[in-house]
Every structure is written in structure tokens, then in C-alpha cells.
Amino acid sequence: MKSIATSSYSIHFNEDAFEALNTHLEKGAYSTVFILVDENTHEHCLPMFMSQITGDYSFEIIEIVSGEENKHIETCLGVWNALSELGGDRKSIMLNLGGGVLTDLGGFVASTFKRGIHFINIPTTLLSMVDASVGGKTGVDLGPLKNQVGVINQPQMVLIVPYFLQTLEDRQVQSGFAEMLKHGLIKDEKYWSELKKVTSFKEMEDHIHDSVIIKNDVVTIDPTEQNLRKILNYGHTLGHAVESHYLESKDLPTLLHGEAIAIGMILEGYLSYKLTGLPKEQLEDIKETFLNRYPKIEFADADIESILKLLKFDKKNSHGNINFVLLNSIGKAVYDIKVSNDLYYEAFSYYKE
Numbered sequence: 001m002k003s004i005a006t007s008s009y010s011i012h013f014n015e016d017a018f019e020a021l022n023t024h025l026e027k028g029a030y031s032t033v034f035i036l037v038d039e040n041t042h043e044h045c046l047p048m049f050m051s052q053i054t055g056d057y058s059f060e061i062i063e064i065v066s067g068e069e070n071k072h073i074e075t076c077l078g079v080w081n082a083l084s085e086l087g088g089d090r091k092s093i094m095l096n097l098g099g100g101v102l103t104d105l106g107g108f109v110a111s112t113f114k115r116g117i118h119f120i121n122i123p124t125t126l127l128s129m130v131d132a133s134v135g136g137k138t139g140v141d142l143g144p145l146k147n148q149v150g151v152i153n154q155p156q157m158v159l160i161v162p163y164f165l166q167t168l169e170d171r172q173v174q175s176g177f178a179e180m181l182k183h184g185l186i187k188d189e190k191y192w193s194e195l196k197k198v199t200s201f202k203e204m205e206d207h208i209h210d211s212v213i214i215k216n217d218v219v220t221i222d223p224t225e226q227n228l229r230k231i232l233n234y235g236h237t238l239g240h241a242v243e244s245h246y247l248e249s250k251d252l253p254t255l256l257h258g259e260a261i262a263i264g265m266i267l268e269g270y271l272s273y274k275l276t277g278l279p280k281e282q283l284e285d286i287k288e289t290f291l292n293r294y295p296k297i298e299f300a301d302a303d304i305e306s307i308l309k310l311l312k313f314d315k316k317n318s319h320g321n322i323n324f325v326l327l328n329s330i331g332k333a334v335y336d337i338k339v340s341n342d343l344y345y346e347a348f349s350y351y352k353e
Helices: 014-028 039-044 046-051 073-085 100-115 126-132 162-167 170-187 189-196 205-221 228-233 236-248 257-275 280-293 301-313 341-352
Strands: 010-013 033-038 059-064 093-098 118-123 140-142 145-149 157-160 324-329 332-337
Touching: 010 014, 010 205, 014 118, 014 157, 033 039, 033 046, 033 100, 039 046, 039 059, 039 093, 039 162, 059 073, 073 100, 073 140, 093 100, 100 118, 100 126, 100 140, 118 126, 126 170, 126 205, 145 236, 145 301, 170 189, 170 205, 170 228, 170 257, 170 280, 170 324, 170 332, 189 205, 205 228, 228 324, 228 332, 236 257, 236 301, 236 324, 257 280, 257 324, 257 341, 301 341
Parallel strands: 010 157, 033 059, 033 093, 093 118, 118 157
Antiparallel strands: 140 145, 324 332
């Protein structure tokens, strides 16, 4: 499978990924190679990963606790302190081996330690392979509020090894698949139609490659999210608010990112039908597709009120306005759309039907 070149680094797949890594480490003359893991990737991914490294380097393993609830500045403090105590300097490199939480946080830590050291992302979940692998977004949450603190900074390379998907529960893979479905909705109707037919995640490599290409094409045009890159946030304005509400509540089960974004894509599909011309039959297709794959959530009125209050923290907002990405049709997205309050409640009513 061919490597994909972004504007500043390359994304390598399978055996080529390890070949590229070994070449880079050999040429880099790094003082220390830090590997950031969580308890899951430490056990299930690190042994295979280490077996593919051919050189003799000074390795240090740093482990954090997995989960979105740990994607915060206190975790960063722990990693910064570990880097310092283990002798990290400006010629160190950090390899982030894990899902989107770990690569987001690890990239942020590396970008700010000693004013920036090199890092490489090795995403181990489907979500991080098709989403966090491209674009250079790093950062952490502020309490339950998603991705409020961070920088855009590019890794040296990204290594995508679908073998690691074997270590995941089906629910985690389904979560990542929601982002792939989003790529079809915002950019490619044919791809959306192909993904709807997927019944097994055994053979996902070609689709992973396709999703990375779609995201890279968008990010290359607009690397700092001034215009076009905003379309990648379809489903995320309401979806992130749903995810944050469930993270914040002690009485509600935690939703995975893709599960919350699937809800957001139905809700924002309804807004698209009302505001930007999405045909009714395409709206029904979107709703049916996501509800066939993801659990339907029962929202109490109090939940909806809490979710809507969280919208003001969305990072796409400006000048006090909540800006939405909506669809003209499947495969064609538009951005910076304002929505009246009454339509939010209509969208939740449509989801509940």
C-alpha cells in the first residue's frame, strides 16, 4: 500500500512503516527514544512494535492511563516530569503508540517540552488511524470540554499498521468507523455508499487508505482550519456536546467518540434538511445507517438542555456565534452556518422518532 505524502511528512503503511521508522531513527541520532503508551498498548501493542525495531537505541517507556477522562493537563504534567527526570533533551524523540487520546496528548507534550521535540504517531485504533493521523492537531480537554487547549504541530511521520486493530473490541472499531462514514458524507457520495455495505472489519486496509487520502486532501488545502478544513467537523458541534455531557455526568454511561459523533451527524443532518437543502431521502438514509450501527440514546429534556449549554464552548465558534458544518447533499458540505435555537429541539425530536 502506497505511502501518502502530506505537506510536511509522510504516512506509511504496514511493513513500509517499520522500514521508514528504522531509517529515520538511524539517521536521527536521537539522544533518547521515548515511547508513550497506555496500559492497553503497553500490553497488546508494544511487544510487536519493539520486535520490528532493528537498531540499538536508548529507549524509555512512559505509561499513562487510557481514556478520554484522562486527556487533561494533569496527565501532561506527569509526562513532562517523566521526560525531565529521564534525561530528555532537545535531541530526544517521542513515539506515541496508542489511540487518538494518546496521540493528541503525546503530540502536545512533545510540541511543548523544551519548546518542542520530534515525535512520531503510531495510531493503534481505527479512529486514530483515519482521524488523528492527519493534520497535526494536538491537545487536551479542559474538564469535560473537548480539545480546548492545544497546538497544530506536525509529526515527523505517521505509521499505520492495521495489525493493531486485532487488539480492539468491536465497539472501539465501530467508533472509528463513524469517522470514515463522515468522510463519505462530507466529500464522496460513492465512498459513503461503499462503506454502508461493510459488514466485517476484517479487511479494512483499502478503506483506511481512502479515508486518510480524503482527510489529507482537505488538510493540505487548509492546514490551519480557516475555511475548508472546517468540513471535517460535520457532526462534531452537537456530537462533541453530547460526548462532553456524558463525560461530565456521573449517572450516565460514557459514550465513545464515534458513538457521540454518530448522534451528532443525525442531528446535524436534520439541520441540513431544514437549512441547506439536504434532500429528505438522504436525511432518512443518514439516520437509518447510523441507527443500524450505533445504539440509540434516550435523551431526557434535562440532558438536551445541558447539551445545548455546552455548544458555546465549541472551538469553531467566533464572535459569540455557533458555527455549524452542514450538508447540501451527501458528499457536499458547507460551513459557517448559523442555526436558530428552535431547530435544535426539532433535531432532537427527529432523532427520537
